[in-house]
Amino acid sequence: MQAPFELVAANPIVAAICAMVGLALLFGALLGFAAERFRVQGDPIVEQIDALLPQTQCGQCGHPGCRPYAESIAAGEAINKCPPGGQATINALAALLDVPAPELDDEHGEESEVKKVAFIREAECIGCTKCIQACPVDAILGSAKLMHTVIAAECTGCDLCVEPCPVDCIDMIPVEGDLKSWHWQLPQRPGLIASDRQPHSGEAA
Amino acid sequence: MRKVWETPGGIHPAENKAQSVTRPIGYLPLPERLWVALNQHAGPAAKPLVAVGDDVLKGQIIARSEGDRGTALHAPSSGRVVAIAPRAIAHPSGLPAECIEILCDGRDQWIDLYPIENYRNTEPSALLDLLAERGVAGLGGAGFPTAIKLATDRPTELLLVNATECEPYITADDSLLRERADQLLQGIDIASYLLGDPAERIIGIEDNKPEAIAALRAALAARSDQLPAVELAIFPTKYPSGGEKQLIQIVTGQELPSGALPAQLGIVCQNVGTLYALKRAVVDGEPLISRITTVTGKACTINGNYETLIGTPLTDLLTHSQLDPNRLERLIMGGPMMGIALPDSDLPIVKTSNCFIAADNTEVAPEQPAQPCIRCGLCAEACPATLLPQQLFWHAQSQQHDKLEAHNLFDCIECGACSYVCPSNIPLVQYFRAGKGEIRQQRAEKAKSDFARERFEFRQQRLEQQERDKQAKREARKLAAQQAKEAQSEASAPADSAAALIAAAQVRAAARTASPEQQREKLTRAIASSEARLQRANEKVTEAQQSGCDDATLQPLLAAQASAQQKLTQAEAKLAELSADPGKGPSPAPTQADSQSPEIDAASRAIAKARATAAAREALSPVEKIAADLAALNKRVEKLRDKLAACEEAEQRELLASSLAKLEAKQASLQEQQRALNNGI
Numbered sequence: 001m002q003a004p005f006e007l008v009a010a011n012p013i014v015a016a017i018c019a020m021v022g023l024a025l026l027f028g029a030l031l032g033f034a035a036e037r038f039r040v041q042g043d044p045i046v047e048q049i050d051a052l053l054p055q056t057q058c059g060q061c062g063h064p065g066c067r068p069y070a071e072s073i074a075a076g077e078a079i080n081k082c083p084p085g086g087q088a089t090i091n092a093l094a095a096l097l098d099v100p101a102p103e104l105d106d107e108h109g110e111e112s113e114v115k116k117v118a119f120i121r122e123a124e125c126i127g128c129t130k131c132i133q134a135c136p137v138d139a140i141l142g143s144a145k146l147m148h149t150v151i152a153a154e155c156t157g158c159d160l161c162v163e164p165c166p167v168d169c170i171d172m173i174p175v176e177g178d179l180k181s182w183h184w185q186l187p188q189r190p191g192l193i194a195s196d197r198q199p200h201s202g203e204a205a
Numbered sequence: 206m207r208k209v210w211e212t213p214g215g216i217h218p219a220e221n222k223a224q225s226v227t228r229p230i231g232y233l234p235l236p237e238r239l240w241v242a243l244n245q246h247a248g249p250a251a252k253p254l255v256a257v258g259d260d261v262l263k264g265q266i267i268a269r270s271e272g273d274r275g276t277a278l279h280a281p282s283s284g285r286v287v288a289i290a291p292r293a294i295a296h297p298s299g300l301p302a303e304c305i306e307i308l309c310d311g312r313d314q315w316i317d318l319y320p321i322e323n324y325r326n327t328e329p330s331a332l333l334d335l336l337a338e339r340g341v342a343g344l345g346g347a348g349f350p351t352a353i354k355l356a357t358d359r360p361t362e363l364l365l366v367n368a369t370e371c372e373p374y375i376t377a378d379d380s381l382l383r384e385r386a387d388q389l390l391q392g393i394d395i396a397s398y399l400l401g402d403p404a405e406r407i408i409g410i411e412d413n414k415p416e417a418i419a420a421l422r423a424a425l426a427a428r429s430d431q432l433p434a435v436e437l438a439i440f441p442t443k444y445p446s447g448g449e450k451q452l453i454q455i456v457t458g459q460e461l462p463s464g465a466l467p468a469q470l471g472i473v474c475q476n477v478g479t480l481y482a483l484k485r486a487v488v489d490g491e492p493l494i495s496r497i498t499t500v501t502g503k504a505c506t507i508n509g510n511y512e513t514l515i516g517t518p519l520t521d522l523l524t525h526s527q528l529d530p531n532r533l534e535r536l537i538m539g540g541p542m543m544g545i546a547l548p549d550s551d552l553p554i555v556k557t558s559n560c561f562i563a564a565d566n567t568e569v570a571p572e573q574p575a576q577p578c579i580r581c582g583l584c585a586e587a588c589p590a591t592l593l594p595q596q597l598f599w600h601a602q603s604q605q606h607d608k609l610e611a612h613n614l615f616d617c618i619e620c621g622a623c624s625y626v627c628p629s630n631i632p633l634v635q636y637f638r639a640g641k642g643e644i645r646q647q648r649a650e651k652a653k654s655d656f657a658r659e660r661f662e663f664r665q666q667r668l669e670q671q672e673r674d675k676q677a678k679r680e681a682r683k684l685a686a687q688q689a690k691e692a693q694s695e696a697s698a699p700a701d702s703a704a705a706l707i708a709a710a711q712v713r714a715a716a717r718t719a720s721p722e723q724q725r726e727k728l729t730r731a732i733a734s735s736e737a738r739l740q741r742a743n744e745k746v747t748e749a750q751q752s753g754c755d756d757a758t759l760q761p762l763l764a765a766q767a768s769a770q771q772k773l774t775q776a777e778a779k780l781a782e783l784s785a786d787p788g789k790g791p792s793p794a795p796t797q798a799d800s801q802s803p804e805i806d807a808a809s810r811a812i813a814k815a816r817a818t819a820a821a822r823e824a825l826s827p828v829e830k831i832a833a834d835l836a837a838l839n840k841r842v843e844k845l846r847d848k849l850a851a852c853e854e855a856e857q858r859e860l861l862a863s864s865l866a867k868l869e870a871k872q873a874s875l876q877e878q879q880r881a882l883n884n885g886i
Binding site: 050053054055056057065066067136137138139154156177178179180181182183184185186187 | 244249250296297298300302575601602604632635636638639640641642643645646649650654655656657658660661662663664665
């Protein structure tokens with residue numbers, strides 16, 4: 001019986017083939033095991049897109065909620081159909097999907113300057129429950145023939161309750177900032193270098 | 206002398222402290238009105254406990270924060286609550302906040318006070334409740350509730366007393382130490398007791414306050430030896446040594462990890478003002494209704510420190526300091542480094558108002574326009590948190606929040622050292638504050654949108670569940686209706702079709718061959734009843750014979766007797782057969798088979814016939830088919846005509862006539878088709 005080293009030295013090609021085959025089998029088994037063991041359930045990109053969408057569930061993109069839109073973005077739909085998210089959301093989506101960020105598509109609405117919440121003028125509410133059925137996040141409280149009210153903290157400002165109201169008693173009112181939500185703003189950037197002369201009127205700045 | 210360590214960065218701005226410590230702590234005349242802001246610190250606003258029109262006494266609780274050990278607010282003087290309304294407070298936003306307005310009655314009448322002389326006889330948890338009830342909050346910076354800070358569940362090794370007061374101009378703590386060092390030591394003892402008597406108590410103080418240090422030394426020397434030892438740590442003046450993280454590093458040499466709290470190192474840090482308020486709350490029973498505030502700046506003729514009631518209008522304070530409005534360039538609350546500029550003086554003092562600077566134009570330079578960053582790196586050298594301000598500035602400008610977080614923006618203590626040294630006059634801290642604010646806002650929005658998603662998904666799930674339930678109900682109803690229909694059709698037309706007949710026959714056959722046990726039982730019953738009948742018949746026959754009846758009466762009885770006899774024999778035979786071969790079951794009795802078979806036979810015959818006809822039809826060519834149909838139709842027409850002729854009743858005649866007309870029409874169309882086919886061929 002030859003020592004293993006001598007056996008290898010005597011048959012270098014066979015030894016190399018054996019080594020390669022052995023490695024191939026080993027890594028194949030390892031990959032197969034990993035594929036089974038660390039299998040990803042569902043489509044992770046949909047989750048990531050959904051996490052970036054503003055979750056107003058307003059349907060302005062033409063889908064019944066943010067998740068369906070996330071699914072169709074994953075399937076190749078345009079990323080500029082979300083007015084509540086605005087340009088910030090488009091930029092975030094573009095960064096995630098590594099595509100150029102387009103402008104917001106005007107067809108689906110305009111980005112609102114201020115956040116809004118629905119407010120029911122309770123004296124005028126007839127208790128028809130139509131807005132309750134329309135609310136995608138169950139933020140309206142009330143029951144048939146009893147006054148309804150909006151839970152402001154849970155309202156996403158999606159607007160969907162305004163249209164079904166038969167007596168038009170729902171207003172979208174802007175959310176007023178308070179001490180808690182206030183934060184410092186970025187300083188105004190000077191328009192020109194301080195040492196520069198002020199441009200004369202008519203001259204190009 | 207205790208060893209101290211050095212911290213990175215830092216600056217040495219002009220101190221400007223001397224002018225406000227020339228006189229002892231002063232007292233203001235009682236203001237006419239007091240505005241107690243419900244929002245004294247960054248947490249949620251307190252809820253008022255009094256209503257407009259209520260009379261309150263000095264020290265009476267008027268509002269309380271929600272939550273466990275939420276701090277309370279107290280009436281700073283006796284009087285009447287005249288309004289609870291929003292008004293301007295000292296906040297960088299300039300937004301109004303709810304304030305309780307008290308119209309003072311001038312009597313300044315205290316509530317009954319309950320001092321605790323020997324606090325060591327009271328449970329620490331009860332004392333902590335008492336501190337919250339008496340409104341003790343951190344007077345050094347953020348106004349954090351002291352009771353919550355002292356209620357640490359980790360063992361504390363070190364109680365660090367922050368007497369640094371590193372910002373220029375401010376001397377509130379300095380004057381407190383000069384005049385009331387003994388009371389501060391009492392406060393330290395109480396805090397030490399509440400923390401379970403940690404191993405060390407150290408007062409950290411900068412060397413620019415020699416009078417305060419002397420006063421502390423004197424107080425420590427006069428202190429009884431039985432009390433736990435308090436050490437002094439004196440270190441060179443540098444801004445910002447008074448930051449909690451910086452002070453810990455100076456005194457212990459330990460650097461607080463990013464995002465960590467001092468409690469994780471077994472350290473609790475308290476400001477001297479807070480500890481003094483703690484002593485007042487426990488030993489004197491007085492709630493926190495006043496604090497020492499520095500009023501300084503060249504626009505004020507008198508610079509000094511005042512024991513100011515919380516809620517005092519700043520205007521009163523400035524008037525008392527003989528403010529010259531013409532010289533006033535800028536009004537600042539806090540120090541010149543970290544303070545905020547105030548739009549006007551119509552504001553109340555809050556618990557965190559340590560200093561007001563009425564600066565003239567020699568003290569604050571007019572704001573220089575920011576120039577581009579030249580990457581000189583001075584800010585990085587000055588940063589006490591060893592951050593990279595120029596890099597943070599870059600990312601804050603372009604609002605790259607993830608990069609800001611990656612560069613540890615949240616470790617920035619907003620001390621302003623970087624802005625101070627910046628040769629380009631870039632307001633760096635403002636960028637960092639804005640960046641922090643935006644990130645916090647985004648986090649809040651993210652939390653809100655996650656919550657909205659959760660609610661949306663729950664709603665979807667609920668709607669789907671409802672739809673499934675409805676569908677299940679619909680199907681159940683449909684199934685029930687179908688079963689009912691089947692049952693009805695079975696009952697009304699049992700032998701309607703051949704298939705039904707066959708099915709019924711099969712069911713019966715199955716019933717017959719049910720199980721040997723059942724059959725045996727049935728047969729046994731049949732035997733028993735037959736025997737009984739036979740016996741009765743026998744009796745009757747015997748009776749009739751005895752009574753001597755005629756043949757006419759006797760004959761049926763004999764027949765009945767015979768039939769009973771026959772049935773018994775049959776049943777016995779069957780039973781014998783069953784017992785002999787229980788698995789197979791009896792072959793159907795010939796009599797029964799006779800009664801059943803005609804039905805089945807008729808049905809199967811009809812089926813066979815129909816099949817044969819269908820097969821024959823398939824085999825025919827279209828021409829032949831039509832010919833056959835026509836022949837059949839002709840036959841039916843003939844028959845109908847005969848019937849019509851035979852029929853008497855008017856109604857039936859009408860019916861027959863109409864069907865005849867239909868048949869004749871069909872006949873005509875078939876003939877037409879036949880012709881067409883023939884022509885086609």
